[in-house]
Amino acid sequence: MVDVRAVIARGRTDAAANGGFRNPHHGLFPDKDERHGLWVVGDEGVYVLSNGKLAEGQSAYAEECDPKTNPDCWHYKRRYFGGDDGIVFIAGESLEAMLSTSPGATHLRAEFTSETMVITRS
Numbered sequence: 001m002v003d004v005r006a007v008i009a010r011g012r013t014d015a016a017a018n019g020g021f022r023n024p025h026h027g028l029f030p031d032k033d034e035r036h037g038l039w040v041v042g043d044e045g046v047y048v049l050s051n052g053k054l055a056e057g058q059s060a061y062a063e064e065c066d067p068k069t070n071p072d073c074w075h076y077k078r079r080y081f082g083g084d085d086g087i088v089f090i091a092g093e094s095l096e097a098m099l100s101t102s103p104g105a106t107h108l109r110a111e112f113t114s115e116t117m118v119i120t121r122s
Helices: 002-018 073-080 092-100
Strands: 037-042 046-050 059-061 086-091 108-112 117-121
Touching: 002 037, 002 046, 002 059, 002 092, 037 092, 046 073, 073 108, 086 092, 086 117, 092 117
Parallel strands: none
Antiparallel strands: 037 046, 037 086, 046 059, 108 117
16 A cells, blocks of 8 residues: 555656646547546556656556566456456545545555456555
8 A cells, every 4th residue: 555655646746747647548538637646557467557747657566466576467467457458547536535544554456347446445
C-alpha cells in the first residue's frame, strides 16, 4: 500500500512539474477528463502507474506479477488480468477515499472480470 500511495504522490508532483495529468482515455478523447489517478497496467507483469505527466515513470508491480521476483508472473498476469496487454484507469479521488478509510491497510486487491474491476484493501 505504501507503494501505491507513493505512486499517487509522485503523480501529483510530476503533474505539477510537467504540465498536468495524462488523459485516462490514452489519446482517444484528447483534452477531456485529464484528472489524477492510476493506471493498472498488464504487460510483462501487472503494475500501477501514475498518470501525472512524467519525465520518467515509476511503477509498483503486484506481488504475484513482478517479473523480477516471481518466475510465474506471466501465469498470474494471464489468470487474473488476461492474456492481452491492457490498461485500466482508476480515478484518484475514488482510490484516495477508499485508502483514507483504512489507514492501516497494506495491500490492494483487484479482481477483474471481462467487464468490471473490483478493488478492495486489506
